[in-house]
Amino acid sequence: MTENLNPTPPPGGPQSGPDLDPIRARVEAATEGPWVADCDAGDADRWYVDRLDRGPVCHVGMSEAAPGDADFIAHARQDVPALLDEVARMTALVESSRQTAQDYADEVAAAHEERDDAQIAADVRWKAAESLAAERDALAAQVEAVRALDLPGFLTSTANNLPQCCCSWGAAVRGEYPEFGCAKCPVHQAGLGETETCRRHTREAQR
Numbered sequence: 001m002t003e004n005l006n007p008t009p010p011p012g013g014p015q016s017g018p019d020l021d022p023i024r025a026r027v028e029a030a031t032e033g034p035w036v037a038d039c040d041a042g043d044a045d046r047w048y049v050d051r052l053d054r055g056p057v058c059h060v061g062m063s064e065a066a067p068g069d070a071d072f073i074a075h076a077r078q079d080v081p082a083l084l085d086e087v088a089r090m091t092a093l094v095e096s097s098r099q100t101a102q103d104y105a106d107e108v109a110a111a112h113e114e115r116d117d118a119q120i121a122a123d124v125r126w127k128a129a130e131s132l133a134a135e136r137d138a139l140a141a142q143v144e145a146v147r148a149l150d151l152p153g154f155l156t157s158t159a160n161n162l163p164q165c166c167c168s169w170g171a172a173v174r175g176e177y178p179e180f181g182c183a184k185c186p187v188h189q190a191g192l193g194e195t196e197t198c199r200r201h202t203r204e205a206q207r
Contacts, residue, residue, distance in 0.1 A: 024084055031057050033077035037070035049074045 035057055040046035047066040049057040060070040 020084060020087060023080065027081050027084065030077065035074040035077040037067065037074040039067075 035049050038050045045062045047060040047070040060066045
């Protein structure tokens with residue numbers, strides 16, 4: 001059984017972060033940059049965000065935090081688009097890494113499947129080899145049993161003791177091969193219905 005190698009996505013899925021489309025829409029709707037933070041030439045405490053020589057964007061105020069607020073707002077015009085682009089780049093990188101991990105997992109799963117198939121094939125070949133070895137041993141035992149019978153002596157003794165007839169065994173031993181059952185053969189006389197005599201008995205009758 002192949003283990004699960006598919007990568008698990010992070011909790012919450014890829015859409016768990018903020019919706020970036022409205023943020024990008026607000027960036028595109030804002031006045032073009034670059035923006036800079038500046039103070040009024042006649043009043044150093046009055047801060048605003050300016051488009052350099054193209055006029056002010058907004059008035060920030062006169063509080064102690066006004067310089068910092070103005071600087072933050074001015075830089076946001078450049079910082080937010082840059083951050084959105086970086087988020088898009090990182091998102092594409094994450095998706096590419098996830099796809100690479102998935103491809104690797106698929107390759108590993110395929111390799112495991114090939115390994116399992118190869119193991120099954122090896123088991124089949126091993127069992128076939130065992131079966132052939134068992135058949136070989138059985139045939140060897142049969143050969144040894146036949147050798148122990150002394151067949152040449154057995155056949156010679158049997159042929160010498162056969163009656164002078166042409167039954168299939170006797171004819172085969174003597175090389176006569178009759179084409180029909182002989183009426184004088186006690187084997188063939190037992191219900192075979194043949195009335196002819198074989199060549200042997202014909203020759204004997206003519207002597």
